[in-house]
Amino acid sequence: MLPLTGLLTAVGLTMIYRIDPDLAFKQGWWVVVGLLAFAALVLFMKDHRTLDQVKYVLGLTAIGLLILPAVPGLGRTINGASLWVDLGPIVFQPGEFAKVLLVIFLAGYLRDNREMLSMGGGRYGVPSPKHFGPLLVIWGGAMLVLFETNDLGGGLLYFSIFLAMLWVATARWPYVAVGGALFALGAYALYHVVPHVQDRISVWLDPWQDPFDKGYQLVQSIYAISGGGLFGQGLGEGVLISPQGHTYIPYLETDFIFAGIAQELGLAGAVGVILLYVLFLYRGFRIAIMAADGFSKLLALGLTAALAIQAFIIIGGVTRLIPLTGITLPFVSYGGSSIVANFVLVGLLLMVSNHVNQGPAS
Amino acid sequence: MNPQIRRLFFVLVALFVALIAISSYWLWDAPNLEAKRGNPNLLVKQLTIKRGLIYASDRHTILAKNRKLKKKGFGRPWYLRVYPHGELAANAVGYSTIERSRTGIEKSFNDYLTGSNANLDTVLNNTLDKLRGLTQEGNNLVTTIDIRGQRAAMQGLAGKCGAAVAIEPSTGRVLVLASQPSYDPNLVEGHFKAIARAAAGAPCHPPAPLLDRATQGLYIPGSTFKVVTAAAALDTGRFNPQSRFDDPGYCIEYGKKVSNFADQSGPEVFGNVNFGEALQHSINAVFCNIGKTLGAGKILQYAQRFGFYEEPPIQLPSEEIQPSGLYRNGRLYLPKDQNAVDPGRLAFGQERLQVTPLQMALVAAGIANGGVVMRPTLLDRIVTPDGKVIERTNPQKWKEAIRPRTAAELTAMMEAVVEGGTGTAAQIPGVSVAGKTGTAETGVQGQNDTWFIAFAPADHPKVAVAVGLSNQSGVGGTTAAPIAKAIMEAVLRRNP
Numbered sequence: 001m002l003p004l005t006g007l008l009t010a011v012g013l014t015m016i017y018r019i020d021p022d023l024a025f026k027q028g029w030w031v032v033v034g035l036l037a038f039a040a041l042v043l044f045m046k047d048h049r050t051l052d053q054v055k056y057v058l059g060l061t062a063i064g065l066l067i068l069p070a071v072p073g074l075g076r077t078i079n080g081a082s083l084w085v086d087l088g089p090i091v092f093q094p095g096e097f098a099k100v101l102l103v104i105f106l107a108g109y110l111r112d113n114r115e116m117l118s119m120g121g122g123r124y125g126v127p128s129p130k131h132f133g134p135l136l137v138i139w140g141g142a143m144l145v146l147f148e149t150n151d152l153g154g155g156l157l158y159f160s161i162f163l164a165m166l167w168v169a170t171a172r173w174p175y176v177a178v179g180g181a182l183f184a185l186g187a188y189a190l191y192h193v194v195p196h197v198q199d200r201i202s203v204w205l206d207p208w209q210d211p212f213d214k215g216y217q218l219v220q221s222i223y224a225i226s227g228g229g230l231f232g233q234g235l236g237e238g239v240l241i242s243p244q245g246h247t248y249i250p251y252l253e254t255d256f257i258f259a260g261i262a263q264e265l266g267l268a269g270a271v272g273v274i275l276l277y278v279l280f281l282y283r284g285f286r287i288a289i290m291a292a293d294g295f296s297k298l299l300a301l302g303l304t305a306a307l308a309i310q311a312f313i314i315i316g317g318v319t320r321l322i323p324l325t326g327i328t329l330p331f332v333s334y335g336g337s338s339i340v341a342n343f344v345l346v347g348l349l350l351m352v353s354n355h356v357n358q359g360p361a362s
Numbered sequence: 363m364n365p366q367i368r369r370l371f372f373v374l375v376a377l378f379v380a381l382i383a384i385s386s387y388w389l390w391d392a393p394n395l396e397a398k399r400g401n402p403n404l405l406v407k408q409l410t411i412k413r414g415l416i417y418a419s420d421r422h423t424i425l426a427k428n429r430k431l432k433k434k435g436f437g438r439p440w441y442l443r444v445y446p447h448g449e450l451a452a453n454a455v456g457y458s459t460i461e462r463s464r465t466g467i468e469k470s471f472n473d474y475l476t477g478s479n480a481n482l483d484t485v486l487n488n489t490l491d492k493l494r495g496l497t498q499e500g501n502n503l504v505t506t507i508d509i510r511g512q513r514a515a516m517q518g519l520a521g522k523c524g525a526a527v528a529i530e531p532s533t534g535r536v537l538v539l540a541s542q543p544s545y546d547p548n549l550v551e552g553h554f555k556a557i558a559r560a561a562a563g564a565p566c567h568p569p570a571p572l573l574d575r576a577t578q579g580l581y582i583p584g585s586t587f588k589v590v591t592a593a594a595a596l597d598t599g600r601f602n603p604q605s606r607f608d609d610p611g612y613c614i615e616y617g618k619k620v621s622n623f624a625d626q627s628g629p630e631v632f633g634n635v636n637f638g639e640a641l642q643h644s645i646n647a648v649f650c651n652i653g654k655t656l657g658a659g660k661i662l663q664y665a666q667r668f669g670f671y672e673e674p675p676i677q678l679p680s681e682e683i684q685p686s687g688l689y690r691n692g693r694l695y696l697p698k699d700q701n702a703v704d705p706g707r708l709a710f711g712q713e714r715l716q717v718t719p720l721q722m723a724l725v726a727a728g729i730a731n732g733g734v735v736m737r738p739t740l741l742d743r744i745v746t747p748d749g750k751v752i753e754r755t756n757p758q759k760w761k762e763a764i765r766p767r768t769a770a771e772l773t774a775m776m777e778a779v780v781e782g783g784t785g786t787a788a789q790i791p792g793v794s795v796a797g798k799t800g801t802a803e804t805g806v807q808g809q810n811d812t813w814f815i816a817f818a819p820a821d822h823p824k825v826a827v828a829v830g831l832s833n834q835s836g837v838g839g840t841t842a843a844p845i846a847k848a849i850m851e852a853v854l855r856r857n858p
Contacts, residue, residue: 169363226395262385
């Protein structure tokens with residue numbers, strides 16, 4: 001798990017260095033901060049299960065974090081989405097941290113209520129609001145905030161994590177079906193209310209309709225991927241930066257870093273990165289399967305799924321498999337919040353794993 | 363929960379497999395994507411090539427060179443094109459940019475300039491450079507552009523809308539290819555809008571500075587076409603320079619009067635004249651009658667013998683060359699039935715004739731070269747970076763238009779035009795000049811197409827020239843002839 005994280009981080013740093021050495025230097029510092037957070041977590045928290053006791057606090061904190069960017073004076077809007085918080089010297093994305101906290105909350109909550117939820121205590125097989133209520137409140141709050149801040153990628157990510165964990169905990173398809181329907185309904189409403197969303201969809205359906213304006217970013221991303229060939233143009237040799245000094249793909253170093261990798265390291269490099277995530281997924285789910293208690297299981301599963309789904313959403317977006325939503329590629333993209341939050345995520349996973357290794361007795 | 367976890371694993375793995383599939387798909391689609399406008403891959407890859415230099419015919423004046431780009435980041439250095447003389451030969455040389463691709467010589471000789479031609483030396487050099495990780499260097503190109511003639515042409519055309527072409531009659535070397543309004547090719551990359559702003563003051567609308575009026579600009583030839591009619595009249599043996607005509611000031615066609623060119627006193631009337639005098643004074647009525655005698659078919663046949671109805675094989679991209687001839691609804695038109703064309707008006711260059719300055723220069727060059735039109739060329743030689751000549755243009759015949767004797771008779775008639783006819787403004791002291799004026803009225807005041815075609819020295823021609831202007835209020839003898847004279851003087855000063 002740690003070697004995979006290291007490798008992905010290294011690929012990211014190399015790619016960022018090639019795009020802009022100054023940025024890579026900053027990213028290096030963020031990796032250091034991430035490692036410190038990782039170390040602090042492992043050293044000071046003896047047992048991850050203590051988190052279970054504060055799950056409601058964490059859940060509410062997550063909502064609080066998500067609201068922060070919408071607070072006037074604090075929030076910063078970049079590229080149509082307000083998911084940044086400006087604290088003077090540091091600008092950060094609270095959503096990255098909220099992701100980890102939400103998973104902890106869901107793990108604890110679903111462990112407590114999974115029997116009731118999967119049996120369906122109330123009439124018509126629907127569980128009573130007593131069991132379902134808090135879940136809906138927390139989740140609904142998160143969704144509302146996300147739509148408020150226009151962070152579609154985040155919305156999709158949290159929703160997928162929620163459905164995945166709910167399904168694993170209860171093994172009931174109707175939840176997935178109802179959840180999916182709710183999401184479709186929300187997406188449909190959003191499509192008609194927010195012009196930004198309509199643009200994203202029409203660009204996804206035909207990026208060449210407007211290849212120099214609205215479709216520009218996606219079209220350039222596709223050119224970069226297709227131009228990379230099997231083994232790429234070679235690091236530093238690819239067509240990424242124009243003679244005027246700007247990147248052909250806006251946000252190359254963050255959301256679109258996968259396209260840069262495909263251009264310079266080719267399909268081989270791109271598939272390599274994808275396989276690293278698949279391996280991460282495998283290792284993370286192994287931990288979940290091995291874990292003894294329900295909280296640990298759901299925690300490991302949720303954290304792993306969060307990372308994998310996040311990688312899928314952004315790679316799918318830049319390759320035009322799904323509509324593009326701005327979100328970072330875990331460990332690889334430039335971004336301090338993303339790096340630190342994901343190191344914390346790995347730290348928690350390793351703590352669960354360590355617990356498994358010490359044997360069920362302890 | 364474990365069974366669900368396993369199942370979820372496979373669902374997520376399937377998603378990642380889809381990612382691999384679509385990434386591979388884009389690779390498979392690469393040839394299609396590469397051709398799309400806005401895809402920087404191929405264009406930027408060419409930036410790593412140090413393109414060959416483009417020289418004027420003196421092998422000294424550089425028309426296009428490279429600027430090494432100081433770039434932030436990594437990889438091989440990049441080279442951007444610089445045109446030290448700006449608009450001087452812009453329409454002929456063209457540009458090579460990332461944003462707007464290429465035009466002109468930069469496009470038509472791109473293979474040589476990038477060193478991707480199949481010549482053995484070039485292939486060897488490039489392979490070695492690639493193995494050594496060095497920058498690939500293109501071959502240098504020496505054009506036939508005469509820098510002094512080109513400068514004289516651009517200065518003469520400045521502030522006007524039109525073009526000038528000069529050709530060495532015996533070889534077909536294109537010495538001057540000038541078009542105004544022009545543009546600074548250094549502005550194409552990144553400052554494209556400035557080009558339109560700079561040309562906004564031109565007296566024609568739209569100013570179209572990127573249009574190479576020398577090879578693409580279509581104008582009504584007016585009386586310069588009388589040279590072609592005269593060539594047909596003499597070459598067929600139907601007329602000779604002494605043939606006599608009566609000019610009542612008009613000619614009757616289809617029962618209607620077609621009048622001579624009108625000055626303030628009304629249509630001029632010349633009375634009894636010979637063929638030479640008719641050309642000297644450009645008498646429409648006489649040519650109208652000659653046209654009726656010869657028929658439209660014969661005149662068009664001779665026009666084709668001079669290269670009309672074809673794109674002249676000058677080495678420019680095909681989309682930058684227009685053929686000359688009759689046009690109908692914007693398209694080239696060669697009637698099967700010659701009665702569909704009015705022979706009288708055709709004979710003095712009206713009807714629906716549209717010609718390029720290049721074509722009219724080829725007509726003048728053909729007469730100057732004893733009736734043989736040489737294949738026009740812009741290329742003198744191609745030289746490798748280490749100075750080896752790998753290609754050189756040898757003069758080739760393109761069209762045998764008329765017999766040498768016809769050419770000699772026509773030359774004498776055209777000399778008279780400059781000595782004492784409509785073209786006296788083109789006289790050069792100590793040099794005999796043969797020429798012909800043209801003024802085509804479009805029906806709107808101030809929008810005449812005016813012309814002058816000429817060659818000199820008449821007895822041993824070194825330069826043939828055509829100047830075509832649009833949106834003029836004057837006549838060819840006063841607007842175009844002085845420009846033609848300046849070009850010929852500039853060329854002959856170097857090469858007396």
